Structures are given as C-alpha cells and as structure tokens.
Amino acid sequence: MIYTPHTDEERRQMLDAIGVGTLEGLFDDVPERVRFPHLDLPAPLSEMALSTELRRLAARNVNLEDTPCFLGAGAYRHFIPATVDYVLQRGEFYTAYTPYQPEMSQGMLQAMFEYQTMICRLTGMEVSNASHYDGATSLAEAVLLAIDAAKGGRRRIVMSPSVHPHHRGVVETYLQGTDATLHGPDDPAVSAADLIPLVDTETAALVVQTPNVLGRLEDLDGLADVVHEHGALLIVAVDPISLGLFKPPGAFGADVVVADGQPLGIAPSFGGPSLGIFATRRAYIRRLVGRLVGETVDTEGRRGYVLTLATREQHIRRARATSNICTNAALGALAAATYLATVGKQGFRRIAELCWHKSHYAAARISNVAGLTVNSDAPNAPFFKEFVVDLPRPVREVNAILREEHGLIGGYDLGRFFVGQENRMLIAVTEMNTRAEIDHLAGALGRLVS
Amino acid sequence: MIYTPHTDEERRQMLDAIGVGTLEGLFDDVPERVRFPHLDLPAPLSEMALSTELRRLAARNVNLEDTPCFLGAGAYRHFIPATVDYVLQRGEFYTAYTPYQPEMSQGMLQAMFEYQTMICRLTGMEVSNASHYDGATSLAEAVLLAIDAAKGGRRRIVMSPSVHPHHRGVVETYLQGTDATLHGPDDPAVSAADLIPLVDTETAALVVQTPNVLGRLEDLDGLADVVHEHGALLIVAVDPISLGLFKPPGAFGADVVVADGQPLGIAPSFGGPSLGIFATRRAYIRRLVGRLVGETVDTEGRRGYVLTLATREQHIRRARATSNICTNAALGALAAATYLATVGKQGFRRIAELCWHKSHYAAARISNVAGLTVNSDAPNAPFFKEFVVDLPRPVREVNAILREEHGLIGGYDLGRFFVGQENRMLIAVTEMNTRAEIDHLAGALGRLVS
Amino acid sequence: MMEEPTLYELSVPGRLGVAPPECDVPETVMPSELIRADNGLPELSQPEVVRHYLNLSQRNFGVDTGFYPLGSCTMKHNPKINEQLARLPGFAAIHPLQDDETVQGALALMHDLQEWLKEIGGFAGVSLQPAAGAQGELTALLMMRAYHAGHGEAGRNVVLIPDSAHGTNPASATMAGFIAVEVPSDRRGNVDIEAVRAACDDRLAGVMLTNPNTLGLFEERIEELVDLVHGSGGLVYGDGANMNALTGVARPGDLGIDLMHFNLHKTFATPHGGGGPGSGPVGASTTLAPYLPGPVVVSVGKREYALGAPEKTIGRMCAFHGNFGMLVRAYAYIRAHGEAGLRGNAIHAVLNANYVRVGLSDRYPVPFDRMCMHEFVCEGRPDGGSVRALDVCKRLMDFGFHPPTNYFPLIVPEALMIEPTETETKATLDAFLEAMLQIADEARDAPELLREAPHQTPVRRLDEVRAARELIVQEPKASSLGV
Amino acid sequence: MMEEPTLYELSVPGRLGVAPPECDVPETVMPSELIRADNGLPELSQPEVVRHYLNLSQRNFGVDTGFYPLGSCTMKHNPKINEQLARLPGFAAIHPLQDDETVQGALALMHDLQEWLKEIGGFAGVSLQPAAGAQGELTALLMMRAYHAGHGEAGRNVVLIPDSAHGTNPASATMAGFIAVEVPSDRRGNVDIEAVRAACDDRLAGVMLTNPNTLGLFEERIEELVDLVHGSGGLVYGDGANMNALTGVARPGDLGIDLMHFNLHKTFATPHGGGGPGSGPVGASTTLAPYLPGPVVVSVGKREYALGAPEKTIGRMCAFHGNFGMLVRAYAYIRAHGEAGLRGNAIHAVLNANYVRVGLSDRYPVPFDRMCMHEFVCEGRPDGGSVRALDVCKRLMDFGFHPPTNYFPLIVPEALMIEPTETETKATLDAFLEAMLQIADEARDAPELLREAPHQTPVRRLDEVRAARELIVQEPKASSLGV
Ligand SMILES: Cc1ncc(COP(=O)(O)O)c(C=O)c1O
Numbered sequence A, B: 001m002i003y004t005p006h007t008d009e010e011r012r013q014m015l016d017a018i019g020v021g022t023l024e025g026l027f028d029d030v031p032e033r034v035r036f037p038h039l040d041l042p043a044p045l046s047e048m049a050l051s052t053e054l055r056r057l058a059a060r061n062v063n064l065e066d067t068p069c070f071l072g073a074g075a076y077r078h079f080i081p082a083t084v085d086y087v088l089q090r091g092e093f094y095t096a097y098t099p100y101q102p103e104m105s106q107g108m109l110q111a112m113f114e115y116q117t118m119i120c121r122l123t124g125m126e127v128s129n130a131s132h133y134d135g136a137t138s139l140a141e142a143v144l145l146a147i148d149a150a151k152g153g154r155r156r157i158v159m160s161p162s163v164h165p166h167h168r169g170v171v172e173t174y175l176q177g178t179d180a181t182l183h184g185p186d187d188p189a190v191s192a193a194d195l196i197p198l199v200d201t202e203t204a205a206l207v208v209q210t211p212n213v214l215g216r217l218e219d220l221d222g223l224a225d226v227v228h229e230h231g232a233l234l235i236v237a238v239d240p241i242s243l244g245l246f247k248p249p250g251a252f253g254a255d256v257v258v259a260d261g262q263p264l265g266i267a268p269s270f271g272g273p274s275l276g277i278f279a280t281r282r283a284y285i286r287r288l289v290g291r292l293v294g295e296t297v298d299t300e301g302r303r304g305y306v307l308t309l310a311t312r313e314q315h316i317r318r319a320r321a322t323s324n325i326c327t328n329a330a331l332g333a334l335a336a337a338t339y340l341a342t343v344g345k346q347g348f349r350r351i352a353e354l355c356w357h358k359s360h361y362a363a364a365r366i367s368n369v370a371g372l373t374v375n376s377d378a379p380n381a382p383f384f385k386e387f388v389v390d391l392p393r394p395v396r397e398v399n400a401i402l403r404e405e406h407g408l409i410g411g412y413d414l415g416r417f418f419v420g421q422e423n424r425m426l427i428a429v430t431e432m433n434t435r436a437e438i439d440h441l442a443g444a445l446g447r448l449v450s
Numbered sequence C, D: 001m002m003e004e005p006t007l008y009e010l011s012v013p014g015r016l017g018v019a020p021p022e023c024d025v026p027e028t029v030m031p032s033e034l035i036r037a038d039n040g041l042p043e044l045s046q047p048e049v050v051r052h053y054l055n056l057s058q059r060n061f062g063v064d065t066g067f068y069p070l071g072s073c074t075m076k077h078n079p080k081i082n083e084q085l086a087r088l089p090g091f092a093a094i095h096p097l098q099d100d101e102t103v104q105g106a107l108a109l110m111h112d113l114q115e116w117l118k119e120i121g122g123f124a125g126v127s128l129q130p131a132a133g134a135q136g137e138l139t140a141l142l143m144m145r146a147y148h149a150g151h152g153e154a155g156r157n158v159v160l161i162p163d164s165a166h167g168t169n170p171a172s173a174t175m176a177g178f179i180a181v182e183v184p185s186d187r188r189g190n191v192d193i194e195a196v197r198a199a200c201d202d203r204l205a206g207v208m209l210t211n212p213n214t215l216g217l218f219e220e221r222i223e224e225l226v227d228l229v230h231g232s233g234g235l236v237y238g239d240g241a242n243m244n245a246l247t248g249v250a251r252p253g254d255l256g257i258d259l260m261h262f263n264l265h266k267t268f269a270t271p272h273g274g275g276g277p278g279s280g281p282v283g284a285s286t287t288l289a290p291y292l293p294g295p296v297v298v299s300v301g302k303r304e305y306a307l308g309a310p311e312k313t314i315g316r317m318c319a320f321h322g323n324f325g326m327l328v329r330a331y332a333y334i335r336a337h338g339e340a341g342l343r344g345n346a347i348h349a350v351l352n353a354n355y356v357r358v359g360l361s362d363r364y365p366v367p368f369d370r371m372c373m374h375e376f377v378c379e380g381r382p383d384g385g386s387v388r389a390l391d392v393c394k395r396l397m398d399f400g401f402h403p404p405t406n407y408f409p410l411i412v413p414e415a416l417m418i419e420p421t422e423t424e425t426k427a428t429l430d431a432f433l434e435a436m437l438q439i440a441d442e443a444r445d446a447p448e449l450l451r452e453a454p455h456q457t458p459v460r461r462l463d464e465v466r467a468a469r470e471l472i473v474q475e476p477k478a479s480s481l482g483v
C-alpha cells in the first residue's frame, strides 16, 4: 500500500514547477516548534503482513457465523443475500462521495430515489430521506424536528420507557443543546396507551417504539389522534423487518417513522456502520434532515435524479439548517435497497413470518421448561422476534455457561438496561436460528434451572 | 435462487404465442419412454440453508489460511493482493464469455493483449496465447505442437524425468491419440545436460522443467543449440515466479515455454481452476493453440483488439485445427495479469527473491539438524523454492505427526511420485512462510529424528 | 468513451506500487549468472491498476450487464452466493496434494457431485477431471479408443460427426487419433440416419452426437440411431453442451448414450469467466466407466472418501483433480434447485427459446421451423434480404443486447443461433424481439445503418482482416524482447 | 447510454426472486388485525436485481473510476485489502453487545486506534463514537458546553466561526445550543485575528478553527489565535477534515487545539460510500478528555480490554460503539503506513496540490496565492471571464474527470476547491491541467460548449430548479401510499 506514486525524477520536476527546492520547503507556514513531530507508531507493514495481523485480531473475536446467537437488543443477525455485497463492492459506488454532481452520479442518485420509495412504501409515509447514521441518531433528529415543528415553543418530549435505552441515551445527548426535557415512566412494561395521559399542550412529541425493546408490539390504534389533538407529533421507532408483515406506523397516523436499518442486509459489524431510516409526512418535507433525492429531467428531456431541497441543509443554510448532517449512511441505504429488491415483496414478508414463528416456537419451548417464565410482566402482549425470560440466576452467569459449555451466545442481560433486571434475559430469534439451535438453548437453560 | 422469473400469467401468454397448451407440449419430440424421469436428488435449499451446508463442508477441510503449509509440488501458496479478487469479481468480466464480439468485449480483449505482452516479456518469447487450462495441458499441447512442427514425421519426445509427474501423465494421455513415444531416464536427479545424448534425428522435442520437480534450476545453456542441430524443438516448463528473478527460457533459445500460472494470483483451490501459460516463437504463430488477441483499429481509426488467426482454431478449421481447445482459462489469465500489474517489476522480483531466501534459510535450518540431509542427490545444484529432505522414516508418518502434534502441513511425499522415495520429503517455502513457521518445522523435524 | 491506455503506457520507470513482503530471514547469496537484469513487467501504483481494470471492465459485456443470447453457450445467471461460497478458505485455500484426511469436505462434495451427475445423465460413472467441454470430448474419445483397443478392435478408427456439430467435435476426434467423417443433416434438421447406416462398418469407432443438436432440435430418431451404431460395434458419444434442455427432461444414458461430457459452465451455471475456466465432467455407461480418467473420488467408508483411479483408466487429463472451484459452484447450483428446480429450468429454457422463435420467424427465416429445445437457429438476413447476419449482430449492440452466436452451425446460411436461457424474463424477451424486428425494418429501409453498426459501443466496427495481417500480438517495445 | 428503469418499473406482480428460508418449526397463528395486505416492495428476479445495480453503478463515478479532486473531501485511494479485512467474520459478524471476553480482538483494535489517533493528533483522549465529521463537531461542542457548565460558566454561549468554515460548523454550533458568530478572513486568507480579539469576552465559549482552513491555507497566526482564545476563557475546537495535510507534519494538540474531530473517511482512507458511512472520532486535551462520549475502550490488564465511559462523559452519540467497520479500515491504513508513510502521504498531498495550483493560477485566478497545503481554491471563471464555475465543472466531466468542489468556501466568488490527494500520479495531474487549460480556451472561444456541458455523460445537465419545485421524492404509485 504505497500511496505516493511519485518517482524521484517526477518529484524533482514538480518541486521545480512550484519553485521550492525541497519537500520541506512546502511547509514554511507551519511553526517550526511543532513541525514534523516524531510519531510513536508501529512500523509499516506489507499487505501480506497486514493481512496476517488483522486476521489474528479477528480470530480473537467469537463470531456469529461460527456460533449460534440469541443476542438482539438493537442489532440482529439476519440473512444477507449475496447480491448485497456484490453491489456494495462495486467501486463506482463505494469509492464515490455524495452525488453533488448529478450528471456523474446518476447511479447512486437513482438507487437512493428507489430506496426512498421503498422506505415510504414500507413505513406508509410520504417522504424518506436518503439515510441517517443509525436508528438512534434518526430518533434524536426526529425529536429535534418535532421541537422545531411544534407550535409555541413546546419543550416537552414524552418518551416510552420501552424505547431502546441506547437510542434514548442519544436523544438525551442531543437534547443537551436545547432546553427540552424527556418525560415518561420508568417501567419498560407499560404500554403505549399508558403514556397518553402524559401528553399535554406543552408536549412536542410522543415517542414510542414497536416492537419495543422487550420485543412487544405496541398498539398504535388511536394514539395519533390523541397526540395530534394536543398539537404534538407522534414519532414511532420500528424494527424494519416487522414492516414486512405488520401494518406500518403510517397507517396509524405517525408523523415521523425512524428505524435502525441494520437488519436490512447490513452486517452487525460490532454495531456500526448501520443505517438510520427516517421518514415523515409531506407536511414536514422542508424540515426533513439529511439528503433528499428528487426526480427531474435533463436538457434533452431525459429523466434524471438530483439532490434537492438543499436549502434545508447546512452547506446552504449554515446555522439555520435543519441538521448538521453531511456524510450520512448512503452505502447502508444502498445495502438496504439491494436487500429489499432481492428478497422482494413475498420474500420480505416470509422473513418476517419466520421471525414470528421461530421466536414463538422458542418462547413456547422455553416456557415449557419448569422454572422458566416468558414475558411474565405481559403474558398477553403480542411479541415479535424478541421476548423476555425470567431466570433464577443472573443472566451474566447463565451466558458464561451457555458460552463455555454449550457454544451458544445467549440473550441480552436486561440488567444492563434496567436496574434490578439482572435475572431477565432478552432473547432474540430470527430466521437464522435453526430449530436445533433453539432446542439446544431451551435444553441448556432447562439444565441450568433443574 | 429461483431461475425462472415467469409468473403464471406470463407463462400462459407465452404458451399461447407458441401455440401449445401446456409446458409438457413443448417436449413431444422426446421419446415418451425416457421423458421426465424421476431424479433422486436432495431437496432444494434456500440461499440461507445452502450457505450453511457449504460452510459445513468447507469447515471439514484443513485450510492454508489457518495452517502453515510446506506443500508445493506443482501448486503453491503465494500471497494474492486484494486487487486481484476485486477485478475478478467484476461481473462484466466473469459473467462474459469468449470475446467473439469485439466491440462489446474490448475490456477482456485488452486485458488479454496485456497478459500476452507480460507473458512474452517474462518468458522472453515472442508470442503468448490467451491461456490454456493449466500447466500440464499446456505442456501436452506444446508436445503436440512439436510433433506437428517437426519435419519428417518425428515421433520421439525426450522428456526429463524431473518434469512434474502429473504433467508428464497428461502428456502420456494426450499422446494416446498419436503414435509418438516418450523417452528419458527414470532417475529424477539427472540434469538437463544428461539428456542431450538421447536427442537424435527422430526426436521432435526435448522437454525440460526448471526449477524442476525437485526444485532445482536446470542449466539451459547450450541446450537449444544441440536440440536445434538435431532439428528438434526445445520445450521448457517453468515456475512463473522464478521468472521474476532468473533469466528466462527465451534467452536460452527455447521454442516453447509453458508454465502453470497458479502462483500468479490464483488460489490453490484444491488444484483448479488454474492457468496454462503457453508462449512460443513467432515462427510457430500459426501453430499456436488457443485464443490469440491482436491489435487493430476500428472504422474511425481508434485502437481496438480482436481475437485473431481464428483460422487455426477448431470452429473454423475443425478436424485440422491446431487444438480442440475452446473454453480456456481467461479468468485465470486476468487474475495473473492483475497480479503482475499490481506487484509490478520490482515487487515481482522481490517476491522471487524472498522465495529464494526463505527456501534457502529453511534448507539451512533443516540441514543443521543432525540426521537430516538436504538435497543429498545433488548437493551443489542451485534450487529455488523447493528442496528435498531425506528422512529416517516414511514421509506419510512424519506428515501425520506434523499435522497432529504441530499443526503444520508438511512437505510432499516423493514416494507418491517416484518408487522407493517414501522417505524423501519435498519441502516448498514461499514468501508466505514466516521465519517462525520455518523454525517450527525444523524444530519439529529435529524432534522426530532425535 | 475514452480510450484506456495499456499497462505499459501507464507504466513509469521506478514506480513502486506495493510494499513487498518483509524478509524475516537472513538473505542467501544468489547465483548472479542466472539473474536477469529486468523482468520486463510494468510499474504502476495500486490506484492505477484498480482504475485500469475497472475501466476495462466497463468496456466489457457480461450476463450481469444484460441479455446475452449466445447460442450453444447457455449464458444463464451466475448466482452471487456461489461466488461467495467458492471463496471460502475451506475451498479456495486447500492444496490439491493434502492428505485425504484433511480434505474430507472437498472429497465429499466431489463425491456427491459425481453421484448427482450420474443421476442426471443416467450414467454408471463420472469423472470430474476434464477442464472444459472440449477436453471432455477428448477424454471420451480416448476412452472410446482404449475400449476398442481393449476389445481387440484397434482398427476402429472412424468417428462420424454430423455436419451441424461444434468444431470441437472434429478437432477432438483428430486429437484422439481418429479419422473424423462428416455426416449430413436431413430435411428436418436431424442427423441423416441413412448416411450413418452407410458408414456402419468395422472401421466405425463411434459417433459424436449432440442432442438437442446445434440447431436446437431434439434428434427425432435418436433411439434408432443409437441402436444402429451399437449394432455395428460402435459407441455413441454425446456432446452434453446442450444439457440445459434435458436436465430432468431426459437422461442421455436412458437414450443409450455411452459417453457424454457435461458443461458445468453451461448447464450448471458456473460463470464463463470471459472465456474460461469451464469444467467438463464425463459420464460413462457401465461398460465404459472403468476407462474414466482419474483420480475420481471413491467412498471408502461411512462418510469417508478417498481419491482413486478407475480400473482401466486412460490416465489423467489435467494436473490435479479438475476445476474444483467450478465443482463447488455446480454443486451449489444443483443443491439449490433439486429435481423439480432443475427440470423447471430446462422446461423454461425451452419455453423461452420457442417464444423467441415464433416471435422472429416471420422476418428471420427459420430453416427447420419445428418446436425447438433451448435454442434455435434462424437466418440472419431479414426477409431474405442482402444484409448479413454479422450486420444484424453489430446493430443489436446498439440496443444494449449481446448478439447471438453467428455463422454456426455451418449448415445454415447466415446463421444466428439464439439461446435465451430460462433466467430471462418475458419483458426482456419482448424487448429483444422488438429490437430484432426494428432491425429487420432497418435492413429494408436503411441497410447502411446496419452495415456501419455498431454506433454506440466504445469502439466502432473493428478491422479483423488487418489484425490477422499485421499480427500485433504483444505490445511493441523500444528494446528487443524484454529479455 | 440507455436509461435504466426503476425497480418498480421492472417489477411484475407475483414474481418471486428468491426461495425464502425454510421454516423448520411449527407455525404460530399471527394476529390478523395487525397484518398488512401488502408491504409495497417490488417483485424482481435475482438476475434483474443484479443487472439493475450493475448498470446503475456504471452511471456513477468513484475514485476507482478516475481522478476526483473534490476539495475538502480528500478522495484518496481506498485500499482493496482493507475491504477484504473489514469483511472477515471476526469483524463483520460480531454483535455489539457480546460480552467483552468474546470480542477482545475488536477491543484491542479500537484501543490501539484510540492510542494512534492520540499520538497523531497530540491529544490526551480519543472517542471513536461519532459517526461522521459533523457528528464529531457536535460532540466536541457538547463537550465544550458541558465543560463550561461544569466550571460555572454556563453563560458562555457564543462560538466564533470563520466565514470560510464548512457549513457543518455553524449548524453544529446551533444544534449544540450555541450562538454561531461569523468572523471574517483577512487578506492572506487567515482568520482575521482582530475580529476574534474583539469577540473575546465572557460570553465566548470557543472558536471553531479549520486548519489548514478551507482555502487550503495553514493559519499563519494559529499560535497567537489559540493563546488569545484561551486567554479569554474560551476553548479552541479544530475541524480535522483537513488532517491529510498534517499527519506527521504538525499535531493539532501541539498547537494548543483542545478538541478536534478526525475524518477517518478522509485522512485515513476509509471509503466515502457514495455519501457515507464515515467516522468522526474526537480527540481531546487532558482537560477535556473526561467529557468524551462513551463507551471508549479501556485497558484493564495486560492485553485485556473493556468498554467504559469517561468520568464526566456527555453520554453516547450513537447506538453502539461507533462505525466499527470503518475503524478496522482506518486501523489497517495506519498500520500499513507507519510514521514515515503517513508523513510522506501528507507531504505528497501538499506537493500535488501546489503543483496543480501553479499550473492553473495563470488562467484561474487564485485569490490567496501563497503556498497551499493539501488543497487550494481558485476562481472558476477562467481569465476572469463570464463563464461560471459550474460550467467549468460540467465541462470537466467530458474529459473524464470528476469536478472539484464548487461554490465553497463562500468567500471566494465562483470558487473551485481542488484537492488532488497524494495518490494521484503526475501524469494524471498533467492531464487534468491540460483539460483545465483547454477549458479556459474554450471559455474564451466557445463558451456555449461549457454552458451546454456536459456532453458525454449518461444524462445532460439536469434541471435542479424543477426538481425543487416539483419535489418528486418517491416514485408515484397508482394506488395511495402503499399502505
Ligand atoms: C456444442 C458444443 N460442444 C462443445 C463445446 C466445447 O465446450 P468448451 O468450450 O467447454 O470446451 C461447445 C462450446 O461452446 C459447444 O457449444
């Protein structure tokens, strides 16, 4: 990996053209005190040695290709069709930057336009941006949009306690730059309907997540009406896989729909890069954050695509922009688009169905084990992909045993999200988990409690 | 992987257009007795399940990425820069076929033209074809060329016993269709010069390999003169890596140079696909086997490339073609071209040097072990990349111990090539073998003899 | 599109593109008299190499680019998952000479593939060794030769080959030491059975049949033909290049074929690679199976496999065990489809071909206009006019389609051989038909448009005559031969 | 080039592209009232999807296609090996919530990368969390805010931003709740130090400096400026987007910068992905490091690592630990280059930029014509004529070059911001210069050629006004919203 193709001869010619005698001569403006510091970095490596070194590091991680996994809680192991990486590896796509020059970037622009269309269809919304960083930052920007859009300086955000705690954490960070405040109960077992009384005329938005962090599908019926009556916005965070099967938030009157797009063909990759999905109603198009692709024509009347409504964005509007976002997650959006196009209408629905069937099979198997209860705090709430198991001992310990004795990556330790829930395990089951793996987990848990 | 995109509706329309009522109706010409047989094949799999199944099979092989390896004998572990696979994965290349329509295939044609050029430069020859299947079939075709080119119906081929036995085997198979015969001593330790007395006026070709199957560099000096004096052709098989450093056969007057191109950026892949390199002198251009790309111009005078001299080939000349080859190893040639362009003049030389240094270091380390001798039958012959160690016990047993107790893939059991050589191990060392691996091997062998 | 310079034009003396691997051992002095001054390679940076090949790729057309109805070549979709799987270290990074114990996964895969090909073809044995279809032909003919020799009939040295056969057939026959004798086709596009009958004597080693033949037609009297040849002591070799019409539809072995090569790069969707690699396994009847080239994979215990040679093997056809990387892909293809899937693919390949045939036959004469199999041949002179098939092909490029095979088979004047494959949608076929019919109109109204085509490609029509005359087959270099 | 239909135009109702995964468990009845009738996705075959994206890709231009001197964006080569390595299952297939014991390799990589960025930037602490440069800015400003609040100076709510700054700077300041106040640039292209001095009061939270600034110029009085701001209780944030000029040349921390974001997708060669993902780690001085967002990786024993939060952390900036896949690539880049390599890259980036600057300055006025760093800004109206920078950009496309950044920074009229990067060869730069000079001639002799450019692209100049007016931002559908 030699980055400087210059030969000595060429370097000489270039310096002559510039009119300096040496390479150092280019840096006279840099204070001598700090110029050319010694950097204590390891010696350079050839591509071969680099490859060896990184393979060594990679091998020190337990990976989900070799190990069955029941961990979810915001990042999921779904099958990624081979077409996705084939498309991502096209150099024309991944080594390009934001399509500022549309005539040379029709490929990415059309792909983003199609992404926007598919996201609109899936969420039931009218406008989708061309991506945000991840689900958490999409949510934070949705909250900022609501604060901005709400009439009369509303500064109150009601947020369900079953929104993913990390996403909530990002909202909290983003709100440090505002005087808005977050409200809501602590118990993640409450339902969306329980939050209605908290929505008042000071409220800018109600934020719910479905399936929520415990895997439960919230009942969105009627929610939007109440929220809108109070002059606030309804923000709904979703698992995009659930949109293959379930009625979308748009059908329930949501104003902004956000999601983390990782399940749509993006490798978990230790949590990033992911994709922030962000869709809203046409009424808010001028408050939309991030890039937006629009259709137009060229001078010969041919259809083409451009970035549009740039007047919302920081490079035009600067301090008054709808957001500071510049670099986004375009490649993640391309992955999601390729994923959705590959699995298609029927395939996507079937994947969601499989997540339903497999997670319910797993819940049934586990609840058949004497000593284990599933979703004890809401036994009748419908759930999707994830559910909670009460264990007689800390999840930490159980997971260590699952790992060491059974070669399984267990579920998530809810104690890391919620105080006092150290014995509750959040188990995620997707189309990737085979019946044998599920039976293995149920058996292993059974052995632990008996 | 659904290959038939037709909907029921479309199928109906198509059958109507054709004028048959059912799909079965398309097959009236097929005797009913044999029509639509039951095939006992496993049930189809989704992409996800397929992926699981093949990963399971792959995991049952010990692979060279995870295990240090000293096995060579015709297939080698060399470093493959990442650019190679990047290029191979371009769909425009790998899903194309032979560039019969040059205007739509300039990419592959130019790449092949450049490949031909680099092969000519490396071998010191004037003409290279655009690939053959592998080194063994290149050699067989070279022998057929010699038989065809030799004046007066010569049918005698003198072949060095140190030509790779599998390659020799393929030559023997190909000669079944001729009345030509192979001659030469049995002992692979003889040198090229020892073969000169066997070349007579009945001889069509002398075939030598350098470095030969035992890793030794043959002295080619003067060989061509003698061979040519007798009216025969000199065919030289090489390890292409050696051409980075050593004088090429073309410099010694060879008439045909063949090689197995696998070391040039092609994964060993259990022995195939590989690449057959085939280069010759301009005098034999009309006898050349396989595709040949030539430069030309289009109607507007722009440079372009086409397949040329098709009159040699089977699709034109049929029974009188120079060979039956049609599908070749174009993608392997593309890999080799990308490899050579990536490592470049200096890099390629350095890789060859490293093979030299590392193999000599290994030989020195091993010969320092009491009880082990290196190249006992030719202690002074220069060698490259490979050398022979005499062991006090069968290589079979030693390799099992190396594998099970040391996690190493040992060298090749020469007893599989030559009778009575069960205790001789052919060890290959490339730039991929670290000093630590080599020391490990030497130490392990030392423990075995002490 | 701009011209892409060659690697050597881009090269700058002294440029270093990569950091070569580290030397972690003491160096050993090298024999200076053997060392060359210059290995003649170009000198480029890595970004230059990447851009060069990316730009070249954009000047190339593959199935992934668009419709590629190249007859006889079966340009079907190459699944991306197969590319990923063949690159798993457990497949790509294994050495052909590893001890059998360490490659049981690879051997199991090869074993199962052998079994499946036997099942699909109706054969008793299969060798996966041959590297391509033509090598499969040679293999089969050498087996034929060995068989006759082994039965005291070394005098059988004539092989009958239909005039419609692919050029590899006669070329392989010659390489195998046979005399290739051409037999004509009859009015319906079948092999002329009377001509075969006339040649049935004790010099007949066998016949090379392609079925469906290269006109895309199923040999209507195949059973009679096979009986005839067998009756006179000859063997029947089948060129399996057209098996995409027959998987799950008819097993060649059931029709009495003794030997056949498969083209994994056609029927089983392994990529054509811009010209290769392919893979041409050979199937053989019970009588012929012992002659198959080795090594083949044998089962030596429950789920345990080894490499072994058939009893009377003709020897090896290539250095190791065949094009294993292609075997992985073919295995994946068969495993993904199963019986119904394979049969469905064959049926839809035939459906697509017939749909295009009926859509074209009014304007492009189809000499043997009966139900075709996976492909058909028409005359590339629309309405019998003066425009040539080549012009039609070049003009098709302007519509973004790869042209069909042209001037083959030789028995149809101005032949266009069209094989859509089952992976194409009706919409694509309709667009192709529309283009072809427009071209037919242009041939009538504005023939120059065709004669000067293509107009939209990176280069216009290329001068092939000049190429063959000047024979510039490597880049000229200031100095001599780069030695 | 032909128009590529959209996915929905290609879609056919009822088409199935993939065999969905098997269901190996008994099915559970689903709540029918929650189920949607149609999820609104298109229906395509796999080959259609592949062709669609391949054809789209060919209508896109990346660094792998050619020269891409997009100023401020540092479009350097993205090594192919890094792409392979980031895809290793041990990196790509690990879950962010796995127990620390099972991801020691990932944590070690992140730990070392933190250390290296500290070393390169001269910082006491680094958090790898921010997802891009702009998020790094927001991070740093929220830290600034927390710092002042923690020191009883919550009243400091003004952030000074040079008029040459990137738009993300003021936007981030607003998001962080500050009042963004613009400061002008002086005659030499530096921040006007007197203007800063005038704003130095107890409302000053800090200043956002880009150095080299967006004119590509090193701030000549940087040390004075930093002292001034520090002296009045403010903090200095550095926008690290231009670090490709400074790696191994000067450490921002040594210059007194308190906080800075790195752009791994610029300086450390992670790909820009057609617009993202990026990665924007933030470095901080000893005083500010406790405020960094978490989690960060901490060493908890010999070669043992854990995730932890800095003492006074502002919280988290994204769902998990940052864009890990990009961290792998940046790690690989740094590891491959080492100290001398990184410094050499910076030096040659500066060499290339100056070479282009002097080659153009006769025809394209360079308002601040002194030695530049990795980029420079000139006026895109050749010879001061009437042709606009946009026209020059569009015309450049016809030569196969991606245009430079235009109309930024705002302080240069008709700005063209040119950043060649170190990976480009002299030959490429010369070809670019030649094109630019030819365009200057054309601007004089045939300005229509520029105004109507581009001529060679898949589409001609696009109507952006119409796009903003009509706002077609998803494909219209016969029925309602696909619900
Ligand atoms: C009918 C027929 N037979 C044989 C062959 C030769 O096969 P291969 O190219 O794989 O050597 C072909 C190749 O196109 C063919 O079409």
Ligand SMILES: Cc1ncc(COP(=O)(O)O)c(C=O)c1O
Residues within 6 Å of the ligand: A325, A326, A327, D072, D073, D132, D133, D134, D135, D166, D168, D169, D210, D214, D239, D241, D242, D263, D278, D279, D280
């Ligand atoms: C000077 C400068 N600052 C900040 C940014 C924002 O960085 P990002 O796009 O990674 O958010 C950019 C991006 O181009 C930039 O050029």
